[in-house]
Amino acid sequence: MTRWPRTTAVHALVAAMLGTAGLPVAxxxxxxxxxxxxxxxxxxxxxITAQEAKDKGCRTIEGAPITIVQAxxxxxxxxxxxxxxxxxxxxxxGDGRIDPAEQRSRDSDARRILAEELRREEARxxxxxxxxxxxxxxxxxxxxxxxxYQQRVAEMRAAIQRKEADLAAIRxxxxxxxxx
Numbered sequence: 001m002t003r004w005p006r007t008t009a010v011h012a013l014v015a016a017m018l019g020t021a022g023l024p025v026a027x028x029x030x031x032x033x034x035x036x037x038x039x040x041x042x043x044x045x046x047x048i049t050a051q052e053a054k055d056k057g058c059r060t061i062e063g064a065p066i067t068i069v070q071a072x073x074x075x076x077x078x079x080x081x082x083x084x085x086x087x088x089x090x091x092x093x094g095d096g097r098i099d100p101a102e103q104r105s106r107d108s109d110a111r112r113i114l115a116e117e118l119r120r121e122e123a124r125x126x127x128x129x130x131x132x133x134x135x136x137x138x139x140x141x142x143x144x145x146x147x148x149y150q151q152r153v154a155e156m157r158a159a160i161q162r163k164e165a166d167l168a169a170i171r172x173x174x175x176x177x178x179x180x
Contacts, residue, residue, distance in 0.1 A: 034061045111177050118170045125163045132156050 032046035035058035044061065053060075098106075131137055137156060143149040 035059065036061050107177055108180060111174065111180060114170055114174050114177070118167065118174065121163065121167050121170065125160070125167065128156070128160050128163060132160060 033050070033053075034044060034046045035048060035053045037043040037045065037048075037053070037056050037058040043058075045058075048056075048058070052058075132153075135153065135157070137153060139149055140152075143152065
């Protein structure tokens, strides 16, 4: 009886169970030398000759077997192209760009939304500043302890700084948009 190495015996057993005794099993190469070729993306292959590998700067891989798993391509439903609405389909030209009128509309919507948000946040900041009262807000009934009052003042100061940073970010976003 012939003794096979364990991995070869396992591959043969799997091949026999699958009914593919003559076909290579994942993790098993066709017997050729496997090369690792540099470059984005790195390529592992046994389909090139030694001279081609030398010309491309490939190195041989020795040791661990390489398992190859092919990616499954996502299926596109047959109704997907027909399901696109006329407005969305008409907004794009043949090269994948958005129609200039559609882009201007989107920009104006974005500008309007950001402007409304800026007004709301400025109103909230004004309210916070009024309550802060230049660092001397009115004491509450639960703040008999001066340390508690100081903690609330520090929290108010931090909240005002955050609000000012938020307003600066909204202004930067508005500045990025093209003029109406």
